[in-house]
Amino acid sequence: MGCADIAWRRTLPAMAGNTRVEVAAIASRSKQSAVEFTDRYGGLPLEGYDALLELPDIDAVYIPLPGLLHAEWVTRALEAGKHVLVEKPMTGSLAETRRLVELARSRGLVLLENYMFLYHSQHEAVRKVLADGAIGELRGFTATFTIPPKPAGDIRYRSEVGGGAFLDFGGYPVRAAQFFLGSRLRVAGAVFRHDERHGVVMSGSVLLSTPAGIPAQLTFGMEHAYRNTYTLSASTGHLSVDRAFTPPPTYQPVLRVERQDHREEFVLPADDQFANVVETFVRAVAGDENVQAQQEGTLRQAALIDEIRRVAEVTSV
Template sequence: MSVDTRAQETRAQETRDRLRIGVMGCADIAWRRTLPAMAGNPAVEIAAIASRSKSSAVEFTDRFGGVPLEGYESLLDQDGLDALYIPLPGLLHAEWVERALRAGKHVLVEKPMTGSHAETVRLVELARASGLVLLENYMFLHHSQHEAVRRTLADGAIGELRGFSSTFTIPPKPAGDIRYQSEVGGGPFLDFGGYPVRAAQYFLGSELRVVGAVFRHHEEHRVAMSGSVLLCTPDGIPAQLTFGMEHSYGNSYSLSASTGRLTLDRAFTPPPTYQPVLRIERQDHSEERTLPADDQFANIVDTFVQAVLGERCVREHQEGTLRQAALIQQIQRVAYHTAI
């Protein structure tokens, strides 16, 4: 048994019957999706919620329970917390994830875990050395629809894979939206442009290289507002990815192969009650398969809880986070040389 495993099992034994979680930040994603999933998990107690303003914390605790706190620092001083959920802006993650880990807390953090590959590596290594769970909230990977797509592909429904394409775009946000603020990691690429990148790795593997990337900057903002990315596997299968926040709303992916195509809409943000529809198209055949509804937020919360309790290993998820961080950084390097 490894040192990491022994330390995690010891912490699991010390954890209460219900995992007491503190929430650092009152983000929209926490309000709409993550905290409802936590509140619905019988193994979780939302014990405290911290915000820069006490009024925001009170609003959240009125709905989800827990003690409202002013200031993120105050959350680290709370006794009896087993874990923290951190939905802060992306470039604040590294500091607060590290401080949480050094305070002995397990961490579920919104994506991206950090703004650089080196920082991500450092935090994952710190968590492992400390026997603590550190999990990045790429929740879409925990929806059963993607495994159904992968099985359909493996069954030969459309022949041999020839290419992958994916899009995640949203309309412009109101002035002042945090995505326009470069100092906290604004722009759509780190916020949601990583979804198509992670989906490409899910289907094409971990050895993707960057062939090209273009980011478009709006003159009123210092962040990239949209972009396109071309990746490629070692044997020449391309992945064409598009992201942006100056478009109509859409998130989907498509796999093209030697005899047909698989397409999945609402691939990254399906509501818990939504039944995904997988479209299969061949020259002489068109089919739609309705897949079971699934709650990807409930699933990742459950994964996190089980990992803290020592019932599940998240090392594979962490390795995916490390590969994602490295690929994102490579894409940015290429794009900044061709930005328009």
């Protein structure tokens, strides 16, 4: 549902590579865009999103629409009896996200948010290095996801649908902090740069903390040089991973471990995080996997995002 760039480049190729998925239909606001996509990936081209939900033989819907359109179309897809894989963020608020999760559960349908980096094996490799004590006791986490300015008209500059940099990709560092520091994070502070012309947040920094006082310092923005990394600092060293959130499927991540008198680099296996999330979704739809734990992570993420936005010191520029 929606001919987004992420669908063209990553999700539809992953679906095409899964033997249990048939791309049966692709809907767009324009028939021309739908035809372009179905010419490559197959299926029936449809004009209008409603037309997709009216098809009786569709089991599941993938929704890569702009973030602030998710709540409406996830609701309508669930009410039509379809399982849903939706791009992050699931919605723009905790209340809407909770409502959708409860609706899916009440109807026995799968609803999965696509924070795809969580499905890449490199992060479990990092967890293992930490658990093995390679850098001592954890003392802090930092993560950065920044990109250069986008072309004029990009949806991220549209407050009514895209919602700005924080909602679109500022959540990646927040979700990574959850992954490594656990579910009990509190918001210690945040600073946002708000663009008055576009009416959206362009960049910012966030400080989170665990109950034990371990901080997570997070940076995001769309007015920077490109960075996509995280670092875990500990009592005897630190480790880092580049291209942490959006590695191509053929990319072999490099895990760097540094101590005072020692440095190692581990080349990790290439992995296709989109293929992995599609397989997880397929298994859940088939009844072979329960995604309740992922949904609880989605709810915690939505709560953190709400709280960060509430406390953020906003500077208009």
